[in-house]
Amino acid sequence: MDELREKYLGAIAAAADEAALEELRLAAVGKKGEVSLKMRELGKMTPEERQVAGPALNALKDEINAALADRKVALADAALDERLKGEVLDVTLPARPRRQGTIHPVSQVTEEVTAIFADMGFAVAEGPQIEDDWYNFDALNIPGHHPARAEMDTFYMARGEGDERPPNVLRTHTSPVQIHSMQEQGAPIRIICPGRVYRCDYDQTHTPMFHQVEGLAIGKDISMANLKWVLEEFFTAFFGIEVKTRFRASHFPFTEPSAEVDIQCSFEGGTVKVGEGDDWLEVLGSGMVHPDVLRAGGIDPEEWQGFAFGIGIDRLAMLKYGIPDLRAFFESDLRWLKHYGFSPLDMPSLHAGVSR
Ligand code: PHE
Numbered sequence: 001m002d003e004l005r006e007k008y009l010g011a012i013a014a015a016a017d018e019a020a021l022e023e024l025r026l027a028a029v030g031k032k033g034e035v036s037l038k039m040r041e042l043g044k045m046t047p048e049e050r051q052v053a054g055p056a057l058n059a060l061k062d063e064i065n066a067a068l069a070d071r072k073v074a075l076a077d078a079a080l081d082e083r084l085k086g087e088v089l090d091v092t093l094p095a096r097p098r099r100q101g102t103i104h105p106v107s108q109v110t111e112e113v114t115a116i117f118a119d120m121g122f123a124v125a126e127g128p129q130i131e132d133d134w135y136n137f138d139a140l141n142i143p144g145h146h147p148a149r150a151e152m153d154t155f156y157m158a159r160g161e162g163d164e165r166p167p168n169v170l171r172t173h174t175s176p177v178q179i180h181s182m183q184e185q186g187a188p189i190r191i192i193c194p195g196r197v198y199r200c201d202y203d204q205t206h207t208p209m210f211h212q213v214e215g216l217a218i219g220k221d222i223s224m225a226n227l228k229w230v231l232e233e234f235f236t237a238f239f240g241i242e243v244k245t246r247f248r249a250s251h252f253p254f255t256e257p258s259a260e261v262d263i264q265c266s267f268e269g270g271t272v273k274v275g276e277g278d279d280w281l282e283v284l285g286s287g288m289v290h291p292d293v294l295r296a297g298g299i300d301p302e303e304w305q306g307f308a309f310g311i312g313i314d315r316l317a318m319l320k321y322g323i324p325d326l327r328a329f330f331e332s333d334l335r336w337l338k339h340y341g342f343s344p345l346d347m348p349s350l351h352a353g354v355s356r
Contacts, residue, residue, distance in 0.1 A: 001053075004034060005060055012067045021071055028064050035061050102341025105317040106211055106329060110194045113213055113313065116237045117192045120230060122215065125191040127177035129198070130157060135176035136169050139296035140254040148253055153200040155208075170198035173310060174214035175254060178289070181216060182297025187304040189218040194313060205326050211313035218289065218299065218306030224257070227286060227307035235263055239320060241275040255287025255308060274319055281319075284311040 008028045015021045029035050039057050042050050114124055127135075142148045155170040177193035193214040200208060217226065228247065235243040244264035252258045261284045266277020274281070286309035291301035314326055321340060323329070328336050 001038075001056060001060060004028075004038075005063070008035075008064050009067055012064070012071050015071055015075070018072065018075060021068055021075070025068050029061055035064065101344065102337050103344055104329075104337065105321055105323060105340050105342070106313055108342045109313055109317040109320065110211070110213070112238060113234075113311075113316070114192065114194065116234055117215070119237075120233065122190050122192045122217075125177055125181045125193045126195060127171075127174070127180045127193065129171055129196055130168050131171045131176050132168050133166050135179055136171050136173075139179045139293065140175050141290050141292045141296075142253045146253060155198050155200055172199055173197050174212040175308070175310060177214055178216050178254075178293065178308060179297045182218075182294070182299050187218045187299050187306075188220075189216055189306070191216050202327075207314075207326055207330055209330065210326070213311050213313055215286075215309045215311075216289070216306065217308075218294075218304050220304065222306045224259075224288060224307065227288075227309065230307075231261060231284075231286070231309065235274075238316065239274050243275045246280050250285065250287075252285055252287055254290050254293045255285075256290045258285070258287035260285055261309075271322065272319060283315065283319075284309050286310070 008024060011024050012021065015024060025033075027033055035057065039061075042054055042057070045053060118124075136154075137143075137146070137149055152172040154172050157168040157170065159165060159167055174193045174195055174197060177191075177195070181189055181191055181193070193216070195211065195213075196209055197212050198209050199206070202208060215230070217230070228245070232243070232245055235245065246262040246264075247259040248262065250258045250260040260282055262280035262282050263274055264277065265275070265279050265281045266273045267279050268277070272281065286307065289306045289308050294301040294304060294306075314329055317323060317329075318326065323340055
């Protein structure tokens with residue numbers, strides 16, 4: 001019996017695969033296996049002999065079965081190890097480069113402007129880019145015969161055959177959003193309206209589509225002094241240095257009084273530097289909202305008053321980031337975008353140290 005034991009346990013330990021194990025199982029403990037045959041001989045033994053041989057044979061059978069199971073597990077582990085070795089994933093390999101887009105300077109500056117005005121309590125409002133001439137002109141106190149209509153280089157949208165209504169226009173400024181906001185929310189109001197505007201014009205500093213941000217604050221006693229403070233706070237936060245402003249008396253049909261606002265700058269060596277020097281650069285139009293405009297928006301001018309302003313966003317981007325030609329903004333040249341664009345992970349740059 002010891003011979004059998006040695007023979008099978010040795011063979012099982014050396015078995016190379018599952019098939020070999022199965023053969024050994026059949027040869028040892030299968031129906032006609034050697035151990036099984038020996039068990040059948042128990043019947044011929046004397047009771048005394050059987051009492052010794054029986055348990056010994058059972059123990060041997062158990063031992064062989066256990067060895068078969070152990071070897072089976074060991075073979076499976078080895079097979080898995082072998083497979084894993086062949087499937088190594090090298091996580092230290094450098095990643096393939098992925099092309100990343102950039103944020104367009106107009107989007108970046110819009111975000112910056114929005115964040116600065118949000119700090120001063122201004123919400124963002126939007127209006128349609130296609131307006132009828134009432135919103136774009138009449139409601140803003142620019143009647144049909146007014147020269148400002150002709151000066152605006154307006155794009156008119158043709159009506160269908162036989163449609164007698166006056167043509168719609170592509171809005172020439174963001175000021176019509178003033179009227180929409182007054183009608184929708186009533187007074188008081190504190191909003192900015194960034195967006196696209198259209199004028200039929202094209203050269204180094206003009207494109208047929210460009211961007212403005214309108215500002216509108218209406219309250220019981222909002223004054224020109226509030227306008228001046230808000231604009232100075234804005235320019236200082238936007239350019240990151242103290243920027244002096246100059247208010248020049250001007251005229252817009254929708255504000256009274258009206259002022260054009262210049263910011264301090266220098267023009268040395270062909271570049272403009274904001275916040276230094278003795279020169280001035282015109283950057284926006286503004287004034288106190290005309291009573292007729294309040295009335296057109298459904299607000300009583302006896303009770304409410306306020307200021308409005310309009311700034312060119314593209315212009316701000318050119319000044320802050322030193323971009324020379326406006327036309328390139330809208331040519332979708334990837335090299336330009338890569339050079340002047342911003343990382344998508346950049347937060348709007350709010351400058352510390354501005355008191356408010
Ligand atoms: N809408 C004017 C323009 O486009 C700017 C402006 C807005 C002026 C609000 C005064 C008040 O030139």
